[in-house]
Amino acid sequence: MSSSLERRTQLAAKSLLTAQLGLADDDTAVIGVELDALDTQLASLRAAFPESVRHAVAVKTMxxxxxxxxxxxxxxxxxxxxxxxxxxxxxxxxxxxxxxxxxxxxxxxxxxxxxxxxxxxxxxxxxxxxxxxxxxxxxxxxxxxxxxxxxxxxxxxxxxxxxxxxxxxxxxxxxxxxxxxxxxxxxxxxxxxxxxxxxxxxxxxxxxxxxxxxxxxxxxxxxxxxxxxxxxxxxxxxxxxxxxxxxxxxxxxxxxxxxxxxxxxxxxxxxxxGQWVHANNGWAATRIESVEERAVPMAFVHLGADYFMRDVYGATGSMNYGFAVVKGDGRVAMASDDNEPTRTYDLVGPLCFAGDVLAQDLELPVLSEGDWLVIAGTGANTLGLWSRHCSRAVPTVVASNGGACRFWSARQSPI
Ligand SMILES: Cc1ncc(COP(=O)(O)O)c(C=O)c1O
Known part of the structure; x- marks a missing residue:
């Protein structure tokens, strides 16, 4: 993981810990935005061009x-x-x-x-x-x-x-x-x-x-x-x-x-x-619903092709994000930490079709039911592409700013 992605992943894990205080039991996933980082990005967009240039941001991206x-x-x-x-x-x-x-x-x-x-x-x-x-x-x-x-x-x-x-x-x-x-x-x-x-x-x-x-x-x-x-x-x-x-x-x-x-x-x-503005300032987190010892260890999570539409259906196919695990006691674990015990998992989504697999053989800290997996760098073309497959609820969306967390929208059922 690059150093900036590692930093963003740690920040996202911290933001999740703050957001968790306001989550309900059925909030099995959360979508987050880092507003300070977004504002820095917007300032560097302005700085890259003469002042007279007028920047619009693509709505579809977020x-x-x-x-x-x-x-x-x-x-x-x-x-x-x-x-x-x-x-x-x-x-x-x-x-x-x-x-x-x-x-x-x-x-x-x-x-x-x-x-x-x-x-x-x-x-x-x-x-x-x-x-x-x-x-x-x-x-x-x-x-x-x-x-x-x-x-x-x-x-x-x-x-x-x-x-x-x-x-x-x-x-x-x-x-x-x-x-x-x-x-x-x-x-x-x-x-x-x-x-x-x-x-x-x-x-x-x-x-x-x-x-x-x-x-x-x-x-x-x-x-x-x-x-x-x-x-x-x-x-x-x-x-x-x-x-x-x-x-x-x-x-x-x-x-x-x-x-x-x-x-x-x-x-x-x-x-x-669009992508340049939003990608690095967003994160998502999902509860680990279960870990099953199948042909390979399999971690079941609450975000799949519904949120990671492009990754799962193959358009980007990389899951090139930062991963951290927030344990039940609030400890943040990362596979890049030499002292952290790790395992490789197939990370599988919640949707009822075989292709709803986020990653195979992904090295993560050892996972247990109830941990939270934080995925950083997901700010572009994810929530905006939300798929209604299996009619699952759109997760709660939160925005972090200077360490404080504001709830932008509650979990929303499409039905
Ligand atoms: C007309 C138009 N403008 C802007 C954008 C934003 O593109 P990007 O997210 O690659 O910056 C798109 C994306 O599809 C587009 O179709």
Missing amino acids: PHPEMLAHLIARGFGLEAASLEEVQLALGAGAAPSDLIFDSPVKTRTEIAWCQANLPGALLNANSIAELARYPSEPSFQVGLRINPELTTGAPSEFDVSGERSKFGVPISTSRSEIIEACIDADVTALHMHIGSQVPTCDAHVEAVGRLLELAKEIDAERGERQDGRRILTLDIGGGVRAETDSDALMSRYGHRLQAEHPSLFEYDVRTEF
């Missing part, structure tokens, strides 16, 4: 209403992928002008709703055909998503820059067709999001270059036609993977953009990061 309210209170906007997310964001106190709406399947009814209710928001059309659905005098800013068509290095299920991507207008579409569409529909923003968990900055920097070039071509044509409108906004999306042991990937990205594409910052630049 859509808890209290999280959205926290982000808004810190001056961040929100990126919504559905009208439901737009409404969640408004309910959490977002102003329409802080919202970016990016769904690829906006209905005509939804667009009409936005016209009436979202003045000043940015709506990014997913295609030229979608632009034709927009009102002739939109109350919102009109953007067009472009697929810059490059190799991103993102895992295939999160890579949206290939030729079969469903997202955006392929940049290889004839320039005249893109330019005419932008001029006809009063497009004043171009948008890209090249994929998620992109391992380096290279593809992002290259894609921004392609977007900039297109913006300049559209505006040159407008100039020729004495059309005073311009591309004002470049929305560069999200996609930077979570930091590993402080490798400062976001900072490098921001610096490279300033060095290699300084003209980008002549525009109103928007971002939409």
Whole structure:
């Protein structure tokens, strides 16, 4: 375990100990957020870019209403992928002008709703055909998503820059067709999001270059036609993977953009990061329901494919998290401690299908019924992907701040 992950895991175990004071018997699992760490992360996002850049955070990555309210209170906007997310964001106190709406399947009814209710928001059309659905005098800013068509290095299920991507207008579409569409529909923003968990900055920097070039071509044509409108906004999306042991990937990205594409910052630049913001600031904990001596020692826990959707169904498949065990007397045990006796376990979830296995041969401190397993680094794309399989309750959510713990929501049954 890296040193920063070990530190975050210990912190999560401490937070669980505080949260335990308010848990009920049926709270067999808890989801936690470290707000101090989140605020530090938000500050380093701001520091990586010039001050003028406006950062929205992707709602889908961690859509808890209290999280959205926290982000808004810190001056961040929100990126919504559905009208439901737009409404969640408004309910959490977002102003329409802080919202970016990016769904690829906006209905005509939804667009009409936005016209009436979202003045000043940015709506990014997913295609030229979608632009034709927009009102002739939109109350919102009109953007067009472009697929810059490059190799991103993102895992295939999160890579949206290939030729079969469903997202955006392929940049290889004839320039005249893109330019005419932008001029006809009063497009004043171009948008890209090249994929998620992109391992380096290279593809992002290259894609921004392609977007900039297109913006300049559209505006040159407008100039020729004495059309005073311009591309004002470049929305560069999200996609930077979570930091590993402080490798400062976001900072490098921001610096490279300033060095290699300084003209980008002549525009109103928007971002939409999700995973990078949330992953390292969240944790989950589950009671060990039982330990069975099967073909291999098997630990039964209360979070499975319902919370670790991506890990269990194979999209990330790594369970690359930090693990600690909180014993009944409050002692925190970690397998990295040389004096701690350990065993290897298959960690199996609560859902009724064979594939609900979180990890095989995972080395953990020796487990007993009633211990709590703390899993750190689970803040992104977990609660937001909660699966209703077996209709299990969504766990209690808590937020820790300066050692204090606040209950954000109680355990919620889906029925
Ligand atoms: C349009 C858009 N913007 C932003 C994001 C957030 O991406 P990430 O969590 O990789 O930063 C996504 C994620 O799917 C997205 O589809």
